[in-house]
Amino acid sequence: MKVRLLATTTVAALLTAGAAVAQDKELTLCWAAWDPANALVELSKDFEAQSGIKMNFEFVPWPNFADRMLNELNSGGQLCDLLIGDSQWIGGGAENGHYVKLNDFFDANSISMDDFAPATVYAYSTWPKGTPNYYALPAMGDANGWFYRKDWFARPEIQADFKAKYGRDLAEPKTQKELLEIAQFFQGRDIDGKKVYGASIFTERGSEGITMGATGALYAWGFKYENTPGKYDMEGAVNSPAAVEALEFYKELYKTGTPPGYDNAYMEQSLDAFKSGQVAMAMNWFAFFPGLYADPTTGGDKIDFFVNPAQNVAASTLGGQGISVVSYTDNMDGALEYVKWFANPEVQKKWWSMGGYSCHKAVLDDPNFVNTAPFAGDFLEAMGGVQDFWQEPAYASLLLAMQERIHNFVVADQGTAQEALDGLIADWTEVFEDEGKL
Amino acid sequence: MTDTPITRLARATPPNVAARVRGLSDRTIAWLFVAPTIFLLLAINIFPLIWTIRLSFTNFAANKPNAEVKWVGLRNYERILTDDGIWANMQNTAHFLIWTIALQVVIGFALAWLINRKFKGNDLLTTLIVIPMMLSPAVVGNFWTFLYQPQIGLFNYAVEFFTGTPANSFSMLGSVTLAPWAIIIVDTWMWTPFVMLICLAGLRSIPDYIYEAAEIDRASKWRQFWTITVPMVLPFLMLAVLFRGIENFKMFDLVVQLTGGGPGNETLLASIDLKREAFEKWRTGYSSAYAIILFVTVFGLASIYVKALNKVKER
Numbered sequence: 001m002k003v004r005l006l007a008t009t010t011v012a013a014l015l016t017a018g019a020a021v022a023q024d025k026e027l028t029l030c031w032a033a034w035d036p037a038n039a040l041v042e043l044s045k046d047f048e049a050q051s052g053i054k055m056n057f058e059f060v061p062w063p064n065f066a067d068r069m070l071n072e073l074n075s076g077g078q079l080c081d082l083l084i085g086d087s088q089w090i091g092g093g094a095e096n097g098h099y100v101k102l103n104d105f106f107d108a109n110s111i112s113m114d115d116f117a118p119a120t121v122y123a124y125s126t127w128p129k130g131t132p133n134y135y136a137l138p139a140m141g142d143a144n145g146w147f148y149r150k151d152w153f154a155r156p157e158i159q160a161d162f163k164a165k166y167g168r169d170l171a172e173p174k175t176q177k178e179l180l181e182i183a184q185f186f187q188g189r190d191i192d193g194k195k196v197y198g199a200s201i202f203t204e205r206g207s208e209g210i211t212m213g214a215t216g217a218l219y220a221w222g223f224k225y226e227n228t229p230g231k232y233d234m235e236g237a238v239n240s241p242a243a244v245e246a247l248e249f250y251k252e253l254y255k256t257g258t259p260p261g262y263d264n265a266y267m268e269q270s271l272d273a274f275k276s277g278q279v280a281m282a283m284n285w286f287a288f289f290p291g292l293y294a295d296p297t298t299g300g301d302k303i304d305f306f307v308n309p310a311q312n313v314a315a316s317t318l319g320g321q322g323i324s325v326v327s328y329t330d331n332m333d334g335a336l337e338y339v340k341w342f343a344n345p346e347v348q349k350k351w352w353s354m355g356g357y358s359c360h361k362a363v364l365d366d367p368n369f370v371n372t373a374p375f376a377g378d379f380l381e382a383m384g385g386v387q388d389f390w391q392e393p394a395y396a397s398l399l400l401a402m403q404e405r406i407h408n409f410v411v412a413d414q415g416t417a418q419e420a421l422d423g424l425i426a427d428w429t430e431v432f433e434d435e436g437k438l
Numbered sequence: 439m440t441d442t443p444i445t446r447l448a449r450a451t452p453p454n455v456a457a458r459v460r461g462l463s464d465r466t467i468a469w470l471f472v473a474p475t476i477f478l479l480l481a482i483n484i485f486p487l488i489w490t491i492r493l494s495f496t497n498f499a500a501n502k503p504n505a506e507v508k509w510v511g512l513r514n515y516e517r518i519l520t521d522d523g524i525w526a527n528m529q530n531t532a533h534f535l536i537w538t539i540a541l542q543v544v545i546g547f548a549l550a551w552l553i554n555r556k557f558k559g560n561d562l563l564t565t566l567i568v569i570p571m572m573l574s575p576a577v578v579g580n581f582w583t584f585l586y587q588p589q590i591g592l593f594n595y596a597v598e599f600f601t602g603t604p605a606n607s608f609s610m611l612g613s614v615t616l617a618p619w620a621i622i623i624v625d626t627w628m629w630t631p632f633v634m635l636i637c638l639a640g641l642r643s644i645p646d647y648i649y650e651a652a653e654i655d656r657a658s659k660w661r662q663f664w665t666i667t668v669p670m671v672l673p674f675l676m677l678a679v680l681f682r683g684i685e686n687f688k689m690f691d692l693v694v695q696l697t698g699g700g701p702g703n704e705t706l707l708a709s710i711d712l713k714r715e716a717f718e719k720w721r722t723g724y725s726s727a728y729a730i731i732l733f734v735t736v737f738g739l740a741s742i743y744v745k746a747l748n749k750v751k752e753r
Contacts, residue, residue: 067717074501074720096502206698261588263612263701278589393502397719404703412614412702434497434721 026054027334030069030080031321033059034267035291036140039355046350047341053334062267063207070396073098073326081329082338084139084321087123092393093324094127099135100325105336106134111343117141120359123388124322129229136322137339138359140287143308143382144202144216144317145375146179147274147292148172148281150304152191161185172306176220176249179281179309183257186280198257200273200282201250202266203411209266210410211389211402212317213283214250216308219315219387221246232432239421242312247417249311251410263411274298283308285319286382289375290355305375307382318386320357394435401427487733494727501720514727523703524711524728531708533618534625534693535686539679541626546633547675551667553634554641564638568631575628579695582624586610586696611697614704621693621705625686633678640674641667676747680740687736708732 029044031037037059044055058079060068066086072079073093085093093099106113113121113134120138127135152158153170162170162185173179183198190196202213215223223246224237237243259278262269267284274282275298284292293299308316323342325335341347345362352358352372357379363369370377390398402424409420432438462470494514498507518524553564570578585593586609594605610620644666652662690709693699699706712732716725 070501071717074503076503092501097504204698205700206694259589260606261586261591261609261612263609264698394719397721400714400718407700408702411612411700412704414614414702 025052025334026056027081027331027338028056028058028079029082029084029323029338030058030060030072031084032065033061034287036287036356039351043347043351043354043356044338046347047338050341051334051337053337055338066207066396076328078326078328078330080326081331081335082323083326084323085136086321087318088389088391088395088399090124090127090135090322091391091395094133094135095393097327098324100327100332102134102137102325102339103132105339109340109343111137111340115343115345115361116359117361117364117383119318119383119386120320120322123318123386123391124320124359127391129391136324137343138320139323139342139356140320141357141359141379141383142285142287142319142321143379143386144212144283144319145286145289145305145307145378145382146281146283146309147289147303147305147375149279149298149302151302152186152196152280153304158189158191172304173309175309176217176246176311180249180253180257183253183281187257194277196277197259197273197279198281199253200262200265200270200279201253201258202270202283203254203258203262203407204264204266204269205403205407205411206264207266208389208399208403209264210406211399212266212319214247214406214410215317215387215389216283217246217250217253217311218243219317220308220311220313221249222312222315225390232429232438234425234428238425238428239418243421244417246311247406247409247420250406251417254410286357286375286379287319289379290373293374305378307378313385314381315385315387316382318388320359392435392437394431397431397434398428401431490726490729493723494730496723498723498726499720500722510723514724515731517724518728518731524708526703527706527708527711530618530704530706531687531689534622534689534705534707535683537619537622538625538629538686539682541622542630542633542682543675543679545626546630546678547637547671549630549634550637550641553638568635570628571631573628575691576695578624578628579692582620582627583611583696586620612701614701617697617701617704621696624696625689625692628692629682629685633675633682636674636678636681637671640671643674644670673747673751676743676750680743680747683743684736684740687732 029040031040037057041055041057044057047053048055066089069080069083069085070089070092071077073083074096083099085099090099094101105111113125113132116125116138120141121134122130124138125134125136127133159170162168162182165185166181170182170185173182179199185198186196187198188195202209204210221242223240223243225234227233227235227237259273262273265273267288270282270284271288271292273279274292275295277298289305292303295303307314323339325332325339329335342351343360345360348358348360348363352363358364364380364383370380389395389402392398405420405424405427408414409417415423429438495509495511496507497510499505549567553560553567582593585591588594588606588609591605591610593610594608597603597608598605608616610616648666648670649662652666657665688709689707690713693705693707694710697705699710709732712725712728715721715728719725
């Protein structure tokens with residue numbers, strides 16, 4: 001009996017030890033399920049070969065990404081050792097202790113934030129914003145941009161029609177109002193026997209879609225969240241006359257230049273509308289541009305890209321993410337080793353070559369960078385003027401309020417733009433009061 | 439002891455269970471059997487309910503475990519009950535609830551009445567009709583978004599075919615006037631078979647001799663329907679209404695998949711709003727109060743309804 005007990009205990013101990021060793025040799029990286037994530041899987045094979053650590057991946061579709069990952073963080077879950085989380089999560093990640101502060105690690109391993117594009121460091125890594133407190137390494141630069149059917153734009157009869165109507169050549173729009181004219185020009189037009197439409201834009205209600213789309217117009221008109229950064233004084237900034245005009249513009253674009261039924265559209269629907277030949281233009285994140293260019297039906301010489309057009313200012317809605325180490329990991333050393341490996345300039349160059357948007361200056365400052373892809377120059381231009389949504393710990397409440405107000409006005413025809421933005425200030429004020437910041 | 443039939447019977451009777459289990463009483467053994475269930479009930483239902491009631495009086499936020507939790511008294515309840523948005527969501531929920539139940543009862547009963555006839559292919563038809571309720575709500579929501587698509591959706595083409603309204607001239611899910619009806623149509627399509635099955639059980643429980651007696655008394659079919667069929671199926675029908683009412687009061691998956699609560703807030707039902715408050719905004723205290731209000735509402739309405747149901751059964 002004693003022998004059997006001893007044997008059982010020994011086997012159990014060995015199994016436990018084996019599991020612990022195996023755990024040390026594995027890492028789980030969490031991100032959204034999209035094209036760049038697939039590129040990262042490929043890229044990470046180099047890390048596996050170099051470190052001997054097996055990489056596991058947990059990719060969640062975008063509509064559920066925030067829900068799934070924030071639940072994981074808030075419950076102190078150990079699913080993710082590394083998380084490529086949205087830029088807006090940085091405040092909550094830092095203040096609620098979900099993300100590891102990386103300053104000491106960066107110092108000890110000679111990783112300098114000066115080696116990354118300043119806009120990306122500000123957006124993806126710092127909390128409080130702009131302070132040298134780093135909770136992530138810029139991993140995936142991104143912004144909301146546009147793409148269009150270059151082959152349609154080039155057709156002589158379409159060119160002639162456009163010139164006759166607007167007195168100028170049909171070309172990539174330089175302003176938001178030009179974009180609207182082009183969308184309206186294509187709306188309902190017959191091309192190759194098929195009815196096509198102007199543009200596919202973000203109108204989604206459930207997560208962040210319509211906010212990400214409408215801010216493209218708002219920022220271009222000069223929208224600001226606060227009069228004085230950090231003071232939460234929103235009156236006159238959020239509901240300025242320019243902001244009202246921008247929101248009215250976005251509604252007009254939706255009503256007069258988009259395909260029917262695109263009332264709850266986000267990334268996927270935008271891609272579908274373009275790839276199925278329904279629209280002349282579409283907005284989406286730069287992250288999708290490599291895949292769009294490679295598309296056999298509508299890619300290659302049929303597509304071209306442009307940065308979000310300016311109106312009063314040149315500005316684009318920020319996307320993208322930084323990579324953070326999750327505080328609850330039981331393989332901290334392995335996670336930090338991955339971050340160190342990922343920060344290497346050579347890895348960053350390979351990351352860009354595989355379809356990931358590196359934020360490293362070794363990539364972006366290369367004189368040949370703009371020639372590496374047809375959208376590389378636009379990406380650089382966009383990242384020079386990106387603006388992000390609130391990154392406060394209460395960002396989710398702030399976002400849901402904006403989703404509701406904007407969707408109510410733009411899609412559901414409720415109230416005026418002025419009322420929507422006034423209401424938004426009231427909602428945001430309540431959130432900041434609850435947070436003790438007002 | 440004298441050997442009487444009674445004593446022989448007593449000797450033949452085995453000792454009670456308690457005596458065989460180390461002297462435990464029957465009552466103790468009964469408790470032992472029931473205890474796991476009671477423990478699970480307390481752990482899974484009662485404790486969370488009490489905990490939720492407690493949280494509803496605080497400003498607790500589950501995403502801020504280190505933040506100080508303050509007692510706010512009835513403030514959460516006051517904010518909810520004076521919030522126009524929440525009342526609008528309640529109205530959306532009531533609209534959805536009333537129309538889905540009304541349509542499902544009428545169509546479900548009619549289908550059951552027709553299916554109850556004897557005809558060839560009866561069983562196959564019944565199986566085909568109940569298929570929608572066997573599908574996952576997420577799947578149903580997903581494929582109805584395609585059916586409602588203005589450019590490629592079959593629903594819009596059917597409307598065009600029957601009414602002449604161009605298919606791409608209206609969006610069932612994008613229009614503030616049509617979207618509330620779009621979700622009602624889908625729920626009715628999916629759950630009418632459930633009501634039909636319950637009604638069918640009711641119809642088949644009516645003995646034939648009652649109808650035969652009515653025939654002898656020369657009662658018309660119409661009179662038989664109103665004096666025999668309807669009263670005898672009514673308890674079943676009321677049960678179906680109770681089930682569907684409770685289910686649709688907490689409707690979430692189907693509507694999220696179809697509209698996400700939009701356009702605007704036109705299809706934002708109370709349960710969807712509650713989920714956003716609890717797990718997207720992380721206002722745990724506030725959402726606990728919201729949940730308690732919904733619970734009391736459903737519990738109250740269901741209790742009144744069950745009393746009415748019992749009265750109908752007694753008749």
